[in-house]
Amino acid sequence: MLDHPATHVTGTVTDLQATGLAKSFGKARPVFEGLEFRIQRGECVALVGANGTGKSTLLRCCLGLIAPDCGQVSLLDQDIAAIKGPARRALRARTGLVGQKHNLVPRLSVLSNVIHGLLGRHSGPRYWVQGLAPAAARTAAFAALDKVGLADLALRRADQLSGGQSQRVGIARALVGNPRFLVADEPCASLDPQAGEEVMALFMSLVKREGVTVLFTSHNVQHALSYGDRILGLQGGRIAIDARAREVSAQDMARLYV
Amino acid sequence: MSDRSLPMRFARPGAGGFLGYLAVVLIILWSLEGAGWSADRLISSPPKLADFLDRAWPPSTHNLDRLAWKMVETLQIAIAGAAIGIVLSVPVALLAARGVLVGRGVSLAVRTILGFIRAVPDLAWALVFVVAVGLGPFAGMLAIVVDTIGYCGRFFADDMETTDPGPAEALTATGARRLDIAACATIPAALPAFVSTSLFGLEKAVRSSTILGLVGAGGIGIEMKVGFDLFDYPTAMTVILMIAVVVIGVEQIGAVLRAAIMGQAR
Numbered sequence: 001m002l003d004h005p006a007t008h009v010t011g012t013v014t015d016l017q018a019t020g021l022a023k024s025f026g027k028a029r030p031v032f033e034g035l036e037f038r039i040q041r042g043e044c045v046a047l048v049g050a051n052g053t054g055k056s057t058l059l060r061c062c063l064g065l066i067a068p069d070c071g072q073v074s075l076l077d078q079d080i081a082a083i084k085g086p087a088r089r090a091l092r093a094r095t096g097l098v099g100q101k102h103n104l105v106p107r108l109s110v111l112s113n114v115i116h117g118l119l120g121r122h123s124g125p126r127y128w129v130q131g132l133a134p135a136a137a138r139t140a141a142f143a144a145l146d147k148v149g150l151a152d153l154a155l156r157r158a159d160q161l162s163g164g165q166s167q168r169v170g171i172a173r174a175l176v177g178n179p180r181f182l183v184a185d186e187p188c189a190s191l192d193p194q195a196g197e198e199v200m201a202l203f204m205s206l207v208k209r210e211g212v213t214v215l216f217t218s219h220n221v222q223h224a225l226s227y228g229d230r231i232l233g234l235q236g237g238r239i240a241i242d243a244r245a246r247e248v249s250a251q252d253m254a255r256l257y258v
Numbered sequence: 259m260s261d262r263s264l265p266m267r268f269a270r271p272g273a274g275g276f277l278g279y280l281a282v283v284l285i286i287l288w289s290l291e292g293a294g295w296s297a298d299r300l301i302s303s304p305p306k307l308a309d310f311l312d313r314a315w316p317p318s319t320h321n322l323d324r325l326a327w328k329m330v331e332t333l334q335i336a337i338a339g340a341a342i343g344i345v346l347s348v349p350v351a352l353l354a355a356r357g358v359l360v361g362r363g364v365s366l367a368v369r370t371i372l373g374f375i376r377a378v379p380d381l382a383w384a385l386v387f388v389v390a391v392g393l394g395p396f397a398g399m400l401a402i403v404v405d406t407i408g409y410c411g412r413f414f415a416d417d418m419e420t421t422d423p424g425p426a427e428a429l430t431a432t433g434a435r436r437l438d439i440a441a442c443a444t445i446p447a448a449l450p451a452f453v454s455t456s457l458f459g460l461e462k463a464v465r466s467s468t469i470l471g472l473v474g475a476g477g478i479g480i481e482m483k484v485g486f487d488l489f490d491y492p493t494a495m496t497v498i499l500m501i502a503v504v505v506i507g508v509e510q511i512g513a514v515l516r517a518a519i520m521g522q523a524r
Contacts, residue, residue, distance in 0.1 A: 063431050065430060065431060088433075089434070089435065090433065091433070092432060093433035096432060097427070097428055097431035097432075099427070099428060101424055103422075103425045105425045105442065105443050105446045105447060106446075106447070107446045107447070107449055107450075108442075108446055112442075116429055116432070116434070116442050116443075119429055119434035119435070119438045119439075119442065120433025121433070123434070123435050123437075124438070125441070127438070127442075128438070128441045128442050170428070173432075174428075174432075177432060179432075
């Protein structure tokens, strides 16, 4: 099933447009090549595919964390390769990343970790630890923690949390800066099924309530079909599925993993 | 059971590997010869050592108060020098660590300077500072500062380079500056290693400061030298035992501090 991306345009503004993206590591054959897709404002897109198909690499290319070999990424109306320094940081301040691991700083408090999500907009020692942070930053971070149900643990060390709690703190950190575009790389990969279900439900309810555009990867077919408005399926370095989630069957998804 | 045979326990080295082992053995033999290896002198040494211990025991307690104050001065040199050196090592290490604040070129240049600092022995640094600021403990402290920067600067940088890149990547994705990422993700992640390295640096500083007196840079080392020069072995033995007690004590205090610091959230 391969439809043209334009057939799925629902919004009026394109938040992400990838054109002719290719990436390889060393002399190996490209992880992917010739990728073209668009993500409209407010869409929630599930990126699926077998291990090694380049999902995580593609997400990082979309945020400009790694450079593609060729092709172009336009993120929030800006060519990400063409901007550097403060302009690129300003663009990134409007984005967020939730990783496979929570990627919290283990020795710092939960509240400090969430305040770090504001570093794209505010720089300097006052935003390094919660004890020095301005009241507005502490209030915003605490509110974000409250949204993920962890306000009671604000001063607990991050390395004393369970996996599910840590991932929720990671979500709070990603959301505290009110991002326009959010990338989540298998946010439930390190969690047991129960915790994974809870975290995914919470994450999706928050981003949909805030109207954030989301690109997420998942090996959980049900998550992709339930939470994604649209499915992008990678296979053999190409996009094999680009369709609305309700139009994709479990069999279509299973074929991606053959 | 298949007809496959068990693999060999150890792989037989190839010609290149065999030549490599042979070269290592030859270099060690060559080094022993250059170091004046003598079995006769080694065999004849235990009676002489026993004679020294006999003449040195019991340790002298005549000048214990003076020696104790010299030991205090030695510790002051070590603590002040190590503290300043450790603090200065953090910015130096940020410039030496690849990919944290700077690129490959600056990192290589700073690491080369740190390599030079470490290549020069602490006694040589003490001699340099005796020339620069005169005899006394201040020269010794400056030598410890430089020696600590060479040691901690390099290992702090290594510690930062080997931290989990995940938290730094998460902050990069929010648009954080490199200095903020270093302060919020890299340094906190490397902090346990920093504390460990700093305590080793302090122990190293204490050991170094005990011999800086040999070149007039303060501390208890001069008392040990005088003890040996005047064949006052009981006093020399007292100094050796004091050094051992202090170094072991610093190690024990370091272990307690390490546990206490590791248990606090910020």
